[in-house]
Amino acid sequence: MKRLVVTAVVALVLPSSALAACPELRSLEGELMCPTCGTTLELSNAPAANQIRRFVCERAAAGDSKGEIKDKLVADFGPGVLASPPKEGFDLLAWLLPVLGVVLGAATIAVLVVRWSRRGESEPGPDEPSSNGRAELDPALEKRLEEELARFE
Amino acid sequence: MTAGRLKLVGQIAAIGLVAALLALLIWKVAGGSESEVEGLGSGKTPRAPGFKLPRLTGEGKLSLASYRGKAVVVNFWASWCIPCKTEAPRLEKAWRTYRDRGVVVLGVNSQDVSSDARRFAKQVGWTYPLVRDGPGDILGPYAVAAFPETFFVDRRGKLVARIDGEVSEDELAANIERALT
Numbered sequence: 001m002k003r004l005v006v007t008a009v010v011a012l013v014l015p016s017s018a019l020a021a022c023p024e025l026r027s028l029e030g031e032l033m034c035p036t037c038g039t040t041l042e043l044s045n046a047p048a049a050n051q052i053r054r055f056v057c058e059r060a061a062a063g064d065s066k067g068e069i070k071d072k073l074v075a076d077f078g079p080g081v082l083a084s085p086p087k088e089g090f091d092l093l094a095w096l097l098p099v100l101g102v103v104l105g106a107a108t109i110a111v112l113v114v115r116w117s118r119r120g121e122s123e124p125g126p127d128e129p130s131s132n133g134r135a136e137l138d139p140a141l142e143k144r145l146e147e148e149l150a151r152f153e
Numbered sequence: 154m155t156a157g158r159l160k161l162v163g164q165i166a167a168i169g170l171v172a173a174l175l176a177l178l179i180w181k182v183a184g185g186s187e188s189e190v191e192g193l194g195s196g197k198t199p200r201a202p203g204f205k206l207p208r209l210t211g212e213g214k215l216s217l218a219s220y221r222g223k224a225v226v227v228n229f230w231a232s233w234c235i236p237c238k239t240e241a242p243r244l245e246k247a248w249r250t251y252r253d254r255g256v257v258v259l260g261v262n263s264q265d266v267s268s269d270a271r272r273f274a275k276q277v278g279w280t281y282p283l284v285r286d287g288p289g290d291i292l293g294p295y296a297v298a299a300f301p302e303t304f305f306v307d308r309r310g311k312l313v314a315r316i317d318g319e320v321s322e323d324e325l326a327a328n329i330e331r332a333l334t
Contacts, residue, residue, distance in 0.1 A: 035264040035289065047233040048264055055266050076267050078288030 022057035028066060029053075031083050032073065040083050052081075188296035190304075190312055198311040201227070201304065202294035206284035209262050210271055215284050217259070217306070224251075224332035225306040226258045226325070229292070231265040232273035234300040236319040241277035244303075247325045248281040255308070256329055257282065263289045263300075305332045 029042035034049035041049050052073065059069045073081045085091035137145070189202045205216035217225065228244055230237040248258040258281040262270045267285060274283055286292070295304065298317075305314040305328040314328040 047235075048231065051233045051266055051269060055269075076287045077264065078290075080288055 022053075022060055024060035024066065024069070025053055025056050028056055028069065031070070032056075033081050033083050035077050035081060189294045190296050190315070193312050193315055198307070198313055201225075201306045201310055201312045202291060204261075204284075204286070204291045204294075206261070206286050206291075209260075209267070209274060209283035209285045215259070215282055218310070220257050220259070220306075221310055222308055223255045223257050224308055224329060226256065226329065226332075227261060227295075227304040227306060228258065228320075229261045229263060229295070229297050229300055229302045231263060231300050232269040233265065237301045238273070238277065240301055240319045241279065243320065243322050243325060245277070245279055245281070246322070247329065251329055254333065256333065259284065261286055261291070263287065263292060263297075305329065307332045307334075 030040050032041045032052060033039070034041055034044035034046050034052070036048040037044045037046045041052060055073070056069055059072065064072070070082065079086060079091065085094045087095055190199055192199055201217060203217050205214050205218075207214050217227070226244070226247065230241075244258055244260070248256070260274070260279060260281065260283040262274075262283060263286045265287070267287065270285065295302070301319060303316045303320045303325075304312055307313050313331050316324050316328070
């Protein structure tokens, strides 16, 4: 029981004290995943997450850059330890596809808008005889209709 | 190409894309829930999923298949796991006790910082073979959800038992005998 309490206290205290002692951790916590819990480091208090926090601080104290620390973690845990996929190789698709999707969507909308606006322009205006959408009358029929109307005037 | 034909090609491509994404989803969902060791608890003895992993200390790789003909105790562990430390001497004792009878204890270190893992192995004094699966690629096939976890493989490469959590001396002895028969 005593061991359990001590473990719990250490688990709760470690992240905040580590953050104070190691500023590099603050910038990396959101970019690294806890390997056992599927969340970023900043959202986890799991032992595996605390181990990575300690590793980050140790390597930063030894003079490693952020990139070097990440490379070492990828060598140990695989690319899954990174919260976002690397911008190279096959993983580059994860960055390119959303942009491609947005560009294709915008292009489709642009093409449709142009097409619809052209269709609107080619239709007859409201002041033209056939604005009711019906076919124009045969000239003979139209002449006869005018004669009939004249008889009523 | 006429406008109508272009439209038809576009529609076919869109349907094909949706069908491909749906097939991918079904494949991932169906594959994700399937483990090769299912049925072990209900008396079945499935084949132990194979692996070939780099040694934790030293050069080269070790494969489970290379121990065919021997009973193998496969123990999954990590240096940050407290029960792994508690059970460590029992595994070492089992290795020393049963190795002459054709038993191998094989430690699989996973989801761990490699330097911490090597330090841990040295501290607890393990002398049996240790391999490393950093990303945890074989945790899925073995359905390992937490550490430690211990599997017992018989001489024909079949799984005969698994112990979730810390393994006791009695459990080690009983299951090693089972794997030897």
